[in-house]
Amino acid sequence: MNVKRFIARSSREALNQVRMAFGADAVVLSNKPCDAGVEVLAMAPEGIAQIEQVAAVAPREIAPASAAPVKQAAQVPVEQDVQRLAMSTLSFQDYVRERLLRRRRAAMQPEAPETVMPTYEERHAPVAAAPSMPARITPQPVAPVTQQPLPVQQPIAARAPAAPATSMQLAVPAAREPLRLPESVPSLADPTAAQREQAAVMNELRSMKGLIEDRFSALAFMEQLHRNPRQSALSQRLLESGFSPALVRKLVEHLPADVTDEIAWAQGVLSRNLQTDEASLPIEDLGGVYALIGATGVGKTTSTAKIAASFAARHGVANLGLITLDAYRLGAHEQLRAYGRILGVPVHTAHDRASLDDLLELLAGKKLVLIDTAGMAQRDQRTRELLDMLAHRAIQRLLVVNAASQGETVEDVMQAYGAAQCRGAVLSKIDEAVKTAPALDALIRHKLRVVGVANGQRVPEDWHRLSSQALVQRALRPVTSPAWRVEPGEVNLLFAAAQRSALPTAAAAWR
Numbered sequence: 331m332n333v334k335r336f337i338a339r340s341s342r343e344a345l346n347q348v349r350m351a352f353g354a355d356a357v358v359l360s361n362k363p364c365d366a367g368v369e370v371l372a373m374a375p376e377g378i379a380q381i382e383q384v385a386a387v388a389p390r391e392i393a394p395a396s397a398a399p400v401k402q403a404a405q406v407p408v409e410q411d412v413q414r415l416a417m418s419t420l421s422f423q424d425y426v427r428e429r430l431l432r433r434r435r436a437a438m439q440p441e442a443p444e445t446v447m448p449t450y451e452e453r454h455a456p457v458a459a460a461p462s463m464p465a466r467i468t469p470q471p472v473a474p475v476t477q478q479p480l481p482v483q484q485p486i487a488a489r490a491p492a493a494p495a496t497s498m499q500l501a502v503p504a505a506r507e508p509l510r511l512p513e514s515v516p517s518l519a520d521p522t523a524a525q526r527e528q529a530a531v532m533n534e535l536r537s538m539k540g541l542i543e544d545r546f547s548a549l550a551f552m553e554q555l556h557r558n559p560r561q562s563a564l565s566q567r568l569l570e571s572g573f574s575p576a577l578v579r580k581l582v583e584h585l586p587a588d589v590t591d592e593i594a595w596a597q598g599v600l601s602r603n604l605q606t607d608e609a610s611l612p613i614e615d616l617g618g619v620y621a622l623i624g625a626t627g628v629g630k631t632t633s634t635a636k637i638a639a640s641f642a643a644r645h646g647v648a649n650l651g652l653i654t655l656d657a658y659r660l661g662a663h664e665q666l667r668a669y670g671r672i673l674g675v676p677v678h679t680a681h682d683r684a685s686l687d688d689l690l691e692l693l694a695g696k697k698l699v700l701i702d703t704a705g706m707a708q709r710d711q712r713t714r715e716l717l718d719m720l721a722h723r724a725i726q727r728l729l730v731v732n733a734a735s736q737g738e739t740v741e742d743v744m745q746a747y748g749a750a751q752c753r754g755a756v757l758s759k760i761d762e763a764v765k766t767a768p769a770l771d772a773l774i775r776h777k778l779r780v781v782g783v784a785n786g787q788r789v790p791e792d793w794h795r796l797s798s799q800a801l802v803q804r805a806l807r808p809v810t811s812p813a814w815r816v817e818p819g820e821v822n823l824l825f826a827a828a829q830r831s832a833l834p835t836a837a838a839a840w841r
Contacts (some may be wrong), residue, residue: 332373333359339367348372354539381426561585564592570809572767574737577774597802604770604798605779607754612795613728613781614641617649617697619690621720622756624730625743626705629758629784631656633730634702635669637782639790641698642673651693652677653686655719656704666702669789683719690724701725708746717748726753728781733760737768744776754781760804761785761792767805 334351338344341361348356348370355375362369561582568578581596589595607613613620614637622630634652641650652675654666670677678693680686686701693699703720706713720727729752731740749755755778760766773780780801786792 333371334373336370336372337364337366337368341368344368344370384427560592564596567593568596571806572737572765574771577771593806597806600774600802601798603774604802605777606796606798606801607779607781608795608797613637614644614698618726619699619701619724620728620753621701621703621725622728622730623703623716623720623747624705625708625732628705628730628732630705630730631665631702632787632789633756633758633784634666634700636784636790636793638669638673638675638700640793642675643790645697647673647675649697650675651696651699653689653699654679654702656702686719687722690722708743713746727751728754728756729778730756730758731769733757733766733769734763735769737771740769740772744772744778749776749778752778754779756782756784758784765805766801770801770805
């Protein structure tokens with residue numbers, strides 16, 4: 331452990347010196363003004379752990395029986411201790427340990443008189459004065475002939491040679507005699523209120539450090555945009571389209587210097603990161619058991635009817651099974667039953683997990699089984715019950731996402747419905763969406779595959795499978811309304827308001 335003093339003209343310069351000497355996790359002991367500016371005492375972060383470790387296992391001595399109470403010793407000013415000890419860097423650990431033990435014992439047992447801890451000078455003086463002293467001298471009871479003890483302030487080394495053998499045993503402790511503390515006195519390693527307060531302060535300092543680093547990073551990025559017009563133009567175009575500031579920042583930071591058309595480059599990068607089901611077989615040909623889930627009014631029942639009609643046109647209705655779980659809305663199951671009557675397929679209703687298992691066993695011979703679920707808000711507690719009901723090993727979930735929703739709403743829906751456990755996503759209502767970039771942004775972030783796109787109410791004509799290039803090209807269309815255009819001066823405001831928590835998520839989604 332090493333404590334160093336740093337003097338600078340300002341606190342910022344002093345802290346920079348501390349960071350260069352001990353790192354970003356340095357421990358600042360004091361900060362006070364001086365003639366030259368500011369004086370800061372600091373040490374390495376491992377210094378606190380060393381102090382606590384040494385204090386917990388270090389030997390402690392038994393003081394003379396005639397010593398004063400520890401309460402009087404605790405009142406000795408720190409300046410007198412420093413002057414008497416001529417404290418150096420090497421004796422700092424012993425000094426801190428003694429001061430902590432004095433104050434702790436005085437605070438926990440203020441009434442009971444206890445033995446005074448010898449100072450650093452008194453403890454080490456007998457070793458130099460009497461080298462032939464035994465390694466361990468057991469204190470003896472006070473004899474009648476030595477009823478007047480020597481004062482505590484008198485150095486032991488000065489009176490040790492003149493005292494008889496009996497008085498030496500009474501006054502001089504062993505050089506490394508461990509102190510027998512009472513059972514009620516905890517060690518420094520035990521969690522205390524001071525340690526908890528120190529931990530809380532350290533957490534606050536770390537939070538403040540992260541906030542400062544985030545602000546400086548945002549300022550540096552905005553300054554970079556001012557210096558590079560191509561990056562500024564790309565940021566403006568992506569923000570106008572509706573992409574999140576976190577994703578825009580990742581794209582701009584990775585923009586190569588030799589690219590001539592930054593919009594085409596960004597379109598290619600987004601297309602590679604957006605996963606679609608165009609290259610593989612559609613779910614109508616793959617078959618299986620699929621449950622369409624999502625928020626209220628996103629088009630789950632209509633999408634179920636579109637997939638069922640597309641399957642019936644290819645493979646016939648004999649291999650198709652329809653199940654509805656929507657028993658909450660009045661007449662909700664009648665909508666799917668109407669589509670079933672048109673197709674000639676019976677629609678079964680399941681009210682609980684047991685009935686759902688029975689229906690799945692009944693329809694086990696069908697190639698494709700579609701389950702229509704009730705629409706619930708993502709923050710409704712019944713959403714979790716619905717997901718638990720669909721926790722069957724044969725059921726694959728398809729999350730229906732409204733392309734016209736706000737980006738924050740789509741993100742909240744994906745988190746509530748567990749996008750990571752879904753087989754894919756159905757992007758609905760793209761004909762109503764002015765900006766599809768927020769939905770595509772969330773799909774890229776969660777790496778959710780788009781299995782189909784719905785752009786109308788017609789069954790099954792409005793069911794399509796689009797490529798990632800077509801979806802990204804649609805999202806990057808220029809904004810026609812002047813009220814929603816982002817001016818170059820407004821780009822900084824959008825980046826300054828971006829949440830810091832979105833940056834690690836966007837970085838994890840980047841490939």
